[in-house]
Amino acid sequence: MGDREVIRGILAEGGQRLDKALAEATGLSRERIKALLGEGRIALDGKPASQASLKPAAGTAYAIAVPPVIPAEARAQDIPLAVVYEDADLIVVDKPAGLVVHPAAGNPDGTLVNALLHHCGGGLSGIGGVARPGIVHRIDKDTSGLLVAAKSDAAHEGLARQFADHSIERAYLAIVNGVPASAAGTIRGRIGRSATNRKKMALLEDGDNRGKHAVTHYKVLESFGHGASGAALVECRLETGRTHQVRVHMSSIGHSLLGDPLYGCANPRLRPVLSGLGFTRQALHAAVLGFIHPISGETIRFSSEMPSDMRELLEKIARL
Numbered sequence: 001m002g003d004r005e006v007i008r009g010i011l012a013e014g015g016q017r018l019d020k021a022l023a024e025a026t027g028l029s030r031e032r033i034k035a036l037l038g039e040g041r042i043a044l045d046g047k048p049a050s051q052a053s054l055k056p057a058a059g060t061a062y063a064i065a066v067p068p069v070i071p072a073e074a075r076a077q078d079i080p081l082a083v084v085y086e087d088a089d090l091i092v093v094d095k096p097a098g099l100v101v102h103p104a105a106g107n108p109d110g111t112l113v114n115a116l117l118h119h120c121g122g123g124l125s126g127i128g129g130v131a132r133p134g135i136v137h138r139i140d141k142d143t144s145g146l147l148v149a150a151k152s153d154a155a156h157e158g159l160a161r162q163f164a165d166h167s168i169e170r171a172y173l174a175i176v177n178g179v180p181a182s183a184a185g186t187i188r189g190r191i192g193r194s195a196t197n198r199k200k201m202a203l204l205e206d207g208d209n210r211g212k213h214a215v216t217h218y219k220v221l222e223s224f225g226h227g228a229s230g231a232a233l234v235e236c237r238l239e240t241g242r243t244h245q246v247r248v249h250m251s252s253i254g255h256s257l258l259g260d261p262l263y264g265c266a267n268p269r270l271r272p273v274l275s276g277l278g279f280t281r282q283a284l285h286a287a288v289l290g291f292i293h294p295i296s297g298e299t300i301r302f303s304s305e306m307p308s309d310m311r312e313l314l315e316k317i318a319r320l
Contacts, residue, residue, distance in 0.1 A: 007064040014058035018049065022062060031127045031160050033064075040193075041065040050212070075103065076122065079115035084302050089155035089295045090148055091120065091134075094304050097144040097281050102132035116149055124149065125156035137163055137241060144307050145172070145286025150294075158294020163241060169290030172236045172246050173221075173306055175283035175313060176255040177267055179230040184219040187249040191242040200262050201244040203252045215239035216249040224317045229269045231258065231317050235287075247282055257282040258313065273316045283310050 007026055016024075019037070023030045034052050036042050042049045043063045044056055056062075082094040095101070095112060102113040113132055116124060124134030127150070134149035136159045150156035162168050192211020194200040204211050215238070222233040232255070236246045247263045250256060256264025259274055260282035266274050273279075290301035306314075 005066045007062075007066060009062055011056055011058060011060045011062060014060075015055055017052060018044075018054040018056060019052035021056065022064065025062070026064065028064075028066075029127055031156065034160075034164075035128065036064060036066070039067075041067070050210075075109055075114050076117035077109060077114040078118050079110065081115050081119050083119070084146065084304070085300070089152045090150050090159070090293075091116065092146060092148045092289065092302055095139060095144060095147050095286075097142050097307065097309070100141045101138045101147070102128075102135050112147070112149075120151060123151050125151060125153045127153055127156040127160075136160055139286050140244065140247075140282070140284075142281035143172075143284045143286060144304075144310075146289040146302055146304050147286065148289060148291070152295075155294045159291065162291050162294070166239050166241075167291070168241075169288060169301065170238045170241065170286065171288035172238070173285045173287045173310070174234045174236055174246055174250060175258045175310060175317075176232050176234050176250055177258060177264060177270070178228045178255050179223045179226060179232045180218070180220055180234070180253070180255055184217075185253075187216045187218065187253060189214060189249070189252065191245060191248050201242070201248050203248055212242055213240060214242040214245050214249065216245060218250070222314075224314075225269070225320065228254075229267055231270060233314060246284060257284055259283050269320065270317065273313070273320070277309070277313060277316065279309060279313055281309075283313060285310060 009025055011021055019030045019033045022033045037050050037052055040048055041064060045061050084094055085092040100111040103111050116134055126133055128135045136148060136150055136156060139145060139147055150159055190204040190211040191201050191214045192204050194202040217237045219235045220232050221235050224231045238245060247257055247260055251263040258266055259279050285306055288303050292299050
C-alpha cells in the first residue's frame with residue numbers, strides 16, 4: 001500500500017462515461033471517482049484524465065491513485081459550529097475564515113469535517129470517503145461563509161447533481177483592488193493548475209484544454225475612490241465552482257482580492273490599511289447559498305452577513 005493504493009485495470013467495454021465505467025470496474029462510487037478525477041489521481045493509458053464525461057474505448061488501461069485515509073470516527077472534535085440550518089439529511093453552516101474544510105496533508109484535524117463528525121454524531125454521508133464524509137463542495141480555508149454538507153447518501157447524490165449541472169445559487173462578496181471600469185460583467189475562461197506554482201490556479205490561454213470551463217458574473221455594489229488606486233465591494237455569482245475561481249477570475253481582469261496572498265497585493269494606497277488591521281486573508285465571503293432540497297424538493301435559500309473583519313476593512317477604506 002505505501003502512501004497510497006494504486007488500482008489498475010483494463011476497461012472491458014467502450015462507449016460508457018468514464019465515471020460510470022470506472023465505478024463499475026472498481027466498486028468505487030461515481031461521486032468518489034469524480035472527486036479523484038478532480039484531484040488529478042486518475043490516468044488513462046498513462047495520461048492524466050479529468051473529465052467524467054469522457055467515453056474511453058475498450059482496452060483502455062486505467063490507474064487510480066487512491067490516497068490513504070484515517071478512520072473518520074477517530075477524529076470527531078468538539079469545535080464550535082455556526083449552524084444555519086439542519087435536518088435529517090443535510091446541514092448548512094457558516095464557516096469562519098481560517099477553518100479548513102476537510103483533513104489533508106498539513107491539516108490532519110481541527111477541520112470542519114472534525115467539527116461535523118462531533119456535531120452530527122458521525123451521521124454524515126460516506127460518499128466523500130472517510131477522510132471527507134458529507135463534503136459535497138468546498139470553500140478555501142481563508143474564505144468565510146456558507147457551506148452545505150450531506151448527512152445521508154441520497155442527499156449527497158442529489159446535491160452533487162445540482163453542483164454538477166450548475167443549478168446551485170452561489171453569491172460571494174469580495175473586496176477588490178481598484179474600481180472596475182464596468183459596473184457589471186462576466187468573466188469566462190478555463191481554470192487549471194499553474195505551470196509555475198503548484199499552489200496556484202491560473203486562467204489558461206485559448207486553445208489550452210487543461211483545466212475546466214469557468215464562468216463568474218460580477219457586479220460592483222460599492223466603490224471607494226477611483227480607478228487603480230481605489231477599491232470596490234463586488235458581488236460575484238458563480239455558474240461553475242472551480243478551485244479559487246473568484247480569486248483567479250477577478251485577478252485576471254486586474255482586480256485581485258484585497259489580502260489575497262497568492263493572486264495579488266494591495267495597491268500602495270491600501271497597503272497601510274491592511275497592515276494596520278492585520279488583515280492577511282483574501283477578502284472573500286460566501287454570502288448566498290440556494291438549492292433544491294434533494295429529499296423534500298423544496299427550494300431553500302440562505303444568506304450570511306459579511307463578517308466583522310471585512311466590515312472593518314470597508315469602514316477603514318471608506319475613510320481614506
